[in-house]
Amino acid sequence: MNTRFSVAVHILTFLQTQRGEPATSELVASSVGTNPSLIRRLMGQLIKAGLASAQRGTGGGAVLGRPASEITLLDVHRAIDEDSDVIPIHQSANLRCPVGRHIQGALERRIDAVERAMNGELARTTIADLASDVTRRARRTHA
Amino acid sequence: MNTRFSVAVHILTFLQTQRGEPATSELVASSVGTNPSLIRRLMGQLIKAGLASAQRGTGGGAVLGRPASEITLLDVHRAIDEDSDVIPIHQSANLRCPVGRHIQGALERRIDAVERAMNGELARTTIADLASDVTRRARRTHA
DNA sequence: CGTCTTTGTAACCATTGCAGTCACAATTTC
DNA sequence: GAAATTGTGACTGCAATGGTTACAAAGACG
Numbered sequence: 387m388n389t390r391f392s393v394a395v396h397i398l399t400f401l402q403t404q405r406g407e408p409a410t411s412e413l414v415a416s417s418v419g420t421n422p423s424l425i426r427r428l429m430g431q432l433i434k435a436g437l438a439s440a441q442r443g444t445g446g447g448a449v450l451g452r453p454a455s456e457i458t459l460l461d462v463h464r465a466i467d468e469d470s471d472v473i474p475i476h477q478s479a480n481l482r483c484p485v486g487r488h489i490q491g492a493l494e495r496r497i498d499a500v501e502r503a504m505n506g507e508l509a510r511t512t513i514a515d516l517a518s519d520v521t522r523r524a525r526r527t528h529a
Numbered sequence: 530m531n532t533r534f535s536v537a538v539h540i541l542t543f544l545q546t547q548r549g550e551p552a553t554s555e556l557v558a559s560s561v562g563t564n565p566s567l568i569r570r571l572m573g574q575l576i577k578a579g580l581a582s583a584q585r586g587t588g589g590g591a592v593l594g595r596p597a598s599e600i601t602l603l604d605v606h607r608a609i610d611e612d613s614d615v616i617p618i619h620q621s622a623n624l625r626c627p628v629g630r631h632i633q634g635a636l637e638r639r640i641d642a643v644e645r646a647m648n649g650e651l652a653r654t655t656i657a658d659l660a661s662d663v664t665r666r667a668r669r670t671h672a
Numbered sequence: 673c674g675t676c677t678t679t680g681t682a683a684c685c686a687t688t689g690c691a692g693t694c695a696c697a698a699t700t701t702c
Numbered sequence: 703g704a705a706a707t708t709g710t711g712a713c714t715g716c717a718a719t720g721g722t723t724a725c726a727a728a729g730a731c732g
Contacts, residue, residue, distance in 0.1 A: 389619035419621030443729030472626030476532035488666040523631040586700025
């Protein structure tokens with residue numbers, strides 16, 4: 387079902403709630419409900435994108451790579467789903483048919499616009515927003 | 530890769546260029562570059578959504594279910610990808626962790642907004658737009 | 673130096689979804 | 703009745719995903 391984006395967001399939000407204290411992949415995995423190896427694989431992509439960093443050895447773990455207020459959902463999406471189209475276009479069309487030859491270009495323009503709209507919306511939320519939302523919800527529940 | 534949406538758009542655009550003349554699944558398949566059975570399966574969803582209709586037997590085939598100017602890409606998307614989330618959320622989160630318990634609700638709100646933005650953009654283009662775009666491009670190429 | 677902790681990564685498996693294909697009954701035209 | 707065509711079920715092959723194990727590399731600490 388490709389829930390990697392939402393797991394990545396969960397990871398980063400979790401790191402933010404740790405306030406700089408390194409979180410091991412095992413700790414994160416227990417919050418996400420999966421296993422540490424999977425977390426480390428995803429974390430690798432986040433680190434490569436500069437959204438997190440990690441240290442090995444005793445007392446090691448992962449922390450955010452920059453302030454949570456400067457990490458948007460668009461950043462996360464780009465780090466995780468780099469080269470996957472939101473709405474892919476079939477490449478099989480018959481070029482000897484007018485429709486087949488031109489539908490791709492015509493559709494592409496519209497789909498690009500859809501993607502821009504999506505990205506604009508994703509860019510409006512930061513990990514800091516989500517983390518404060520989560521803690522606010524938690525306070526309300528336990529009041 | 531799930532190119533069903535783009536194939537469905539191709540199908541409807543093709544039907545529009547046929548100007549009311551029924552198109553057989555074989556003809557459509559040759560434009561899309563796949564086989565008739567696949568076209569018929571997709572067509573079934575388009576018909577169920579009222580975007581097309583079909584007749585069996587000699588001289589049969591499919592036509593648009595309503596004017597191309599009244600079929601938006603959003604209609605197509607809803608007909609084809611009915612119950613698939615654009616950005617799915619993992620359901621495995623550990624509810625004993627504050628982040629795990631509240632991340633889903635917090636994320637959902639934002640993702641709903643992303644989906645609304647996407648839908649708004651999809652609704653701006655109709656099959657008539659695409660068909661005229663395609664014929665315009667065809668004219669230009671062959672000039 | 674040796675042990676323990678932890679990451680980084682490769683390898684593998686099971687499941688799922690998609691595209692492709694075949695087959696055939698049902699329907700319609702002639 | 704014959705031919706054309708849809709509608710649909712079944713099956714296959716392939717790729718992506720999530721899950722799991724294993725282990726070398728790196729760091730902390732006695």
